Amino acid sequence: MACSIYKSFRKLKKRGLAREERPYFKKHVIMLDDHLFSLDLERWEVSIATEHGRIRVKLLHGTYHEKFKDMKAGEAWIVRKKDEFYLNVCFSKNVELMEQNNKAIAVDINENNVAYGSTEGIENFKTKERAIRTAYFLKRRRIQLRLGSRGENLMKKYKERERKRIEDIYHKLADKIVEKARKEGATTIILERLTNIRKRIKYSKVMNGRLHRWSFRRLQRIIEYKAELMGLNVVYVNARGTSTLCPICGVKLSPNGHRVLRCPSCGLEEDRDVIAVRNLLLKLRDVGASSVHPEGPIREGMKFYVRPERIIGSN
Known part of the structure; x- marks a missing residue:
């Protein structure tokens, strides 16, 4: 070591x-x-x-x-x-993974909430991660400005509290997603491929801090291992366009209120997270993605x- x-x-x-x-x-x-x-x-x-x-x-x-x-x-x-x-x-x-059928659960991960579901229904889980992480960040910054290096141990304590609180939310959410897949007889869980998301987006200094505090990959890893532990397949698909294109006709959507999008072609009007989940389900069928088998046990x-x-x- x-x-x-x-x-x-x-x-x-x-x-x-x-x-x-x-x-x-x-x-x-x-x-x-x-x-x-x-x-x-x-x-x-x-x-x-x-x-x-x-x-x-x-x-x-x-x-x-x-x-x-x-x-x-x-x-x-x-x-x-x-x-x-x-x-x-x-x-x-x-673990022996199940043979894939035509049923799947798609998961759309956002900074403050996670939407997941299938063609039978979509649920929205409020993680409130942004508020939690921002509150702890401001608390640590106040300690640093007031105490300097003397407050190092106190800052570590609050950092650990933040980690445990977020991890608890992640595990509870992952359990709900896996349980929904089992109830609906789904054999696949679809996750977004969010590689280099922080590099692709042009954002301000404030947004930069928020995105770097958001541990979306950690949540995906927890969902992945809990799913595979139950024999479910895990598939990663390209997330491009999932929140901006209509799942019915493929036309670019227009904003129609807070988090609501409307299709100018077919008239579809739904929450952007629900649209993202529906598009992820379509992408699995279109690309024919293969499951990600665990490397070893x-x-x-x-x-x-x-x-x-x-x-x-x-x-």
Whole structure:
């Protein structure tokens, strides 16, 4: 791990992106390969190999999920945070994806809301991500202006709070999308290919900050792994024109009020997010996109709390 951090630091320094003069560890971490530890989730114990033989450690405050029963434990990390120790474990599982049928769920991701659905119905989920991220950004900026470098720890605390709050929203939303696909018998989830979206759009300084705080790719990754864990196919299609073209006749739409678009040719009038979802469903049929199979098994993490004295011993 030290070599990996040092190599990463050298690359950043050559590009002029290193903030420090030398690399350093942010956390105290011990990495464990799968042959250095074994988990017993029934007894809530972990066996860890040391130079003096194996020791058995009782796990505390862990959350046991039934889905981990048929998964294989891979590598793990013992992480020290202040005076507490955590065992972060990576589980893996081989999943066979379903054969694609003509039913799919399309997902249109926006900065403040996400629309998803199929030909049977479209739903709109208000994430309020823009407001949350802006509020935390302004709070950190006030701390920086008032305290300077003395407020670094306080800024980190609010940054972590922001991350956890957004991650919770993302996971709840991903669960809703996967559940809708299962209820409707869909075998495919369609996502937008948003590569280089920040480079393609010409925006002001304020918009620049907003777009760089928006973690749309993180949401897509969560939806992707939750879908594949259930055997659903994930397809990425080109997002160009999905919010500006009519899904019926293909004519460019005109604004007709707040977030409402109207087709001058056929008279269609709908919310722009609903139109985007309908266009994404059409693109899957038109381009005949193939599903994105996971590279290797699906992985998921799990965190356990362990007794510190059993890890650090007399030292």
